[in-house]
Amino acid sequence: MIFGPKNSVIVPYDYLGPESFQDFESQLEAIKEHYRFAKLGQIIDCIEKRKRQGFAAIVLENPRKGVFLQAIKVLTSLEIPFTLFIDPDYVGLNRLPLKEELEAYASSYPEKFTKSDLKHWLEVSRSHPGSADAFLKECRKTLGPLRVDEMDSLRFFTTWGKILDLSPDLVEVGLSVKHEISSRQQLEEKIVFTEKQLKMRPQIFRTSEMELETKELDLIKSFGFRGALGHQVSEVTKDSPVFNLPIWKLSPSL
Numbered sequence: 381m382i383f384g385p386k387n388s389v390i391v392p393y394d395y396l397g398p399e400s401f402q403d404f405e406s407q408l409e410a411i412k413e414h415y416r417f418a419k420l421g422q423i424i425d426c427i428e429k430r431k432r433q434g435f436a437a438i439v440l441e442n443p444r445k446g447v448f449l450q451a452i453k454v455l456t457s458l459e460i461p462f463t464l465f466i467d468p469d470y471v472g473l474n475r476l477p478l479k480e481e482l483e484a485y486a487s488s489y490p491e492k493f494t495k496s497d498l499k500h501w502l503e504v505s506r507s508h509p510g511s512a513d514a515f516l517k518e519c520r521k522t523l524g525p526l527r528v529d530e531m532d533s534l535r536f537f538t539t540w541g542k543i544l545d546l547s548p549d550l551v552e553v554g555l556s557v558k559h560e561i562s563s564r565q566q567l568e569e570k571i572v573f574t575e576k577q578l579k580m581r582p583q584i585f586r587t588s589e590m591e592l593e594t595k596e597l598d599l600i601k602s603f604g605f606r607g608a609l610g611h612q613v614s615e616v617t618k619d620s621p622v623f624n625l626p627i628w629k630l631s632p633s634l
Contacts, residue, residue, distance in 0.1 A: 386432030388423050388616040389415060389628040390609065392439040395446030395534055405454055407630055411436045419552040420463045420584050424607045424622050432618055438462040439609065439627070441556070441588075443471060443543055446534030456550060464546070465556040465586045465609075468574045470537040474528050477588060478505045478512050478558060480535070481526065485519050488527040493519075509558050540577045554584035554609070561587065561596040571603060584609065585623075597623050 391411065395401065411417075415436035426433045438455065440447050443466055455462050469475065476484060479502060486498040505512035520526075528536070543553070555574055561567060575581045585600050585608040592600070592608060600608060600623075607622035614626035 386434045388418075388426075388433040388435040388437070390420065390423070390437045390439055390616060390625055391630055392441050392609075392627050393447070393451055394441040395444045395450065397532065397535075400446065401450040401454075404451060408438075408454070408458070408460065417460045417462075419461045420554070420609070420625070421552055421606065423616060423625070424584075427616070427618055427620055427622050430618050433616065435616075440464045441586075442467070442477070443538050444534060445536055445538050446532075448538050448542060449534060452546070456547070459550065461550050461552070463552045463554055463584065464543070465554040465584075466543065466574060466582070467556040467558065467588070468570055468577070469558070471543070471577075472537065472539040474526060474536060476526075476535060478509055478516070481516055482512065484526050484531060485516070485523060488530065489523045492523055513558070544578065552584070553578060553580070553582050554586055555582040555605075556586045556588055558588055561592070561599060564599060567599065567603070583607075592623065 389411070391407075393401070393404070415434055418435040418437055420437045420439065423433060423435050423437055425431075426435070438460065440451060440462060443464055452462075452464075454460075467477075470477070475481065482498060482501050482505060486493045486495070501512055501515060504515070555571065557567065557570060571581070581604075583604075583606045585605045587608075591611060597608070607625060610624035610626060612624065612626040613629060614620075615628065616626060620626060
């Protein structure tokens with residue numbers, strides 16, 4: 381995991397099960413041998429000033445209970461800065477991202493939600509996430525609520541209060557959305573609601589599934605965002621685009 385001198389890495393993490401952070405502290409130690417920890421905003425500053433970097437940004441993709449219990453607990457104890465992305469649709473609610481909620485319904489209601497149904501709606505969620513979201517709303521009416529007591533509670537999202545308790549010296553909050561980028565009104569509502577809850581306006585943007593197209597980039601830039609996290613796997617250089625920042629996935633054995 382040693383790249384070009386003074387380049388940087390953006391390392392995303394999420395809680396998806398009991399073993400998600402089993403190597404977390406050892407990975408942090410390995411990263412520290414070659415990079416200085418920083419928030420994403422610091423990396424963006426360097427790119428804008430055409431400066432070389434040598435940073436590592438720890439990115440937490442979702443504010444799940446497991447992320448707070450396992451990752452943030454370690455990061456705050458070691459005083460390591462990090463960036464936390466928030467989708468306001470899930471905070472404090474018994475909801476999960478589209479793909480996970482579809483899988484949960486298939487598991488909870490196998491007699492009514494078949495494997496072929498799941499395959500179909502997973503494909504729809506990638507190409508037309510708005511339609512999949514509408515389908516899930518109908519599922520809550522016709523099938524019933526998610527059977528939360530049968531699921532890993534740490535996959536669900538924490539509350540706004542827990543996020544507000546984080547030290548602003550360590551955490552930088554970004555906005556994460558599913559598919560509302562093409563609608564200025566929907567995106568504005570998310571930004572305003574998040575700003576109201578956090579008493580601050582997120583400066584960095586992320587989509588959970590898709591790459592941003594030109595018209596979508598123009599829209600998020602019009603709201604004053606400084607940069608956006610992308611999905612390309614690469615190191616960060618002084619020439620990296622701030623509105624398509626590459627990520628680096630670590631192997632569990634690092």
